[in-house]
Amino acid sequence: MKTLNVVLTTLVVSGLVAGATGAGIIYSGAYNVAADDHHLDVTYWILNKARQRSVAAHSADIQAPELGGHRQLVQGAAHFSEMCTGCHVPPGGQMSEAAEGMYPQPPNLAESGAEMPARQIFWTLEHGIKASGMPAWGKSDSPEALWAVTALIKAFPNMSGDQYQTLVKEAKAKGIGEGEHSHGGHGDAHEPNSRHSESTDHNEGHHA
Template identity: 30%
Template sequence: MSQRLRTVLATLGTLAGIGLVAAVAVIFLGVFNTSARWTEPRIVAEAIHQVFESSVRRRAPPPSEVPDLDQPGLVELGARHFDAACRGCHAVPGEERTATIRAMEPPPPHITEAVAGWTPAELHQIVWAGVHFSGMPAWPSAREDGIWPVVAYLSAVQQGLTPETQAGLTATPQVEGPEGAGYCAGCHDGRLPHVPHLSILPEAYLASALQQYRDGRRQSGIMAHAASAVPEDALPALATWLARQPAPQPAGDFALAQEGAALARAGTGDVPACTACHGPGTSAGAREGEDAEEFPPLAGQDRAYLQDQLLAWREGGRGGGALAPLMQAAARDLTDADIAALADYYAGLAPEAAR
């Protein structure tokens, strides 16, 4: 062995020994200060933030995947979720963070600061992925489509959302009902697109869906939070109350309703027709007991919500009960045009037709 090789090996061994000693000191001797009272040097903080910015911009979806954020109801839906899930750390326009939140290390930025300088696609990535080594969690669902309402709201904050508008977006309806009724009615009072009309759904289906959201079998970041924000023993009473609310008014005619009607009645060798399980007429939507937990009636349902769900079934991200694979198979070969037509058809039916 040459002298040069001996020197190289000795150097590597020394470095390895130093690294081992340092690791032992950090892990077992408490040398590194993990206290939130310790603030890293500014150059370190700036380097970490640069890494964060570069990571977000590298992984953000392409601009072509950003939907129309001006769709009716999208900002309010996002505002209501932010109010329930994120306000505690980031506050809202016109509101200050508490002293406790400001004492976090690193402190969560005020929402008006947090959104500055980011594109909608980058905001989507931040909400989806969260921020490691901070208190910012990842989106609590495998489905990403529910993030876009939040992005629509954050974009509105970028554009100068006023405290007065904020208060109007997130006001809790005053309703008579069980615990959590006002919270649920904020989104499910029949006004917002992309949100299902719950009064047309069987009580058993609603109770099952709430439990599936709570335990993660059915995917939705917004509903995962909502179902976990209400005590589990309150869910059956909520399902009963929601199912007994007034049915929505028929939405009227839609351009693709006739095409959707033909699609809804056309089954295949692998899956039955939509109408066989979801109505209208003699359908599983009118069944009771266990079937009601799996086959919701669709007549009169919100058009945008139907589209969202069919897209999620097609992409395999929705989840649900024991018959979820049947819906995944039914939606797998649907085109965007097919989904639009089916949504038009069912949204244009009177809700009573499915009962």
């Protein structure tokens, strides 16, 4: 019984000391929140691993529709060029000045497109990533629009800058993707030739 008391007292006291040290660091302002003061390697590893595991677990039940039809890529390019290039470098493009100063830095999505399953990309677009600058787009954009952007990112590893620009121009010329964000999307969901609208239909159920 005596030993148990000693153990418990030690645990409580060390807990208090750790808590007080933590509070001391927080209240003294000693921790540097500057974006140009980077995390220790071990902290970075923990945050990175936690993000990857979290995205994988939370997206596990999402069923990706068929991706990569031409019209869908055009729609994805319309959204990407409007919503994403302020932070993520487009194929053949330059990183923005804002992105260069961000920490964590917005990754090159050609690499993510090669590495991440479509459902994980989609989940990241819908929900964003806490305390990183990556916004959640699920409130302003329809699942159809987010799958179109997902399809584009999956196609990035094999896409040249010229091919990307051609898609953006085609979107502008045809008005594809216009007025789709901020009010729930579906701007052109009823066009008869949109092959992907069939494939997104069965997927809407997941988000209903």
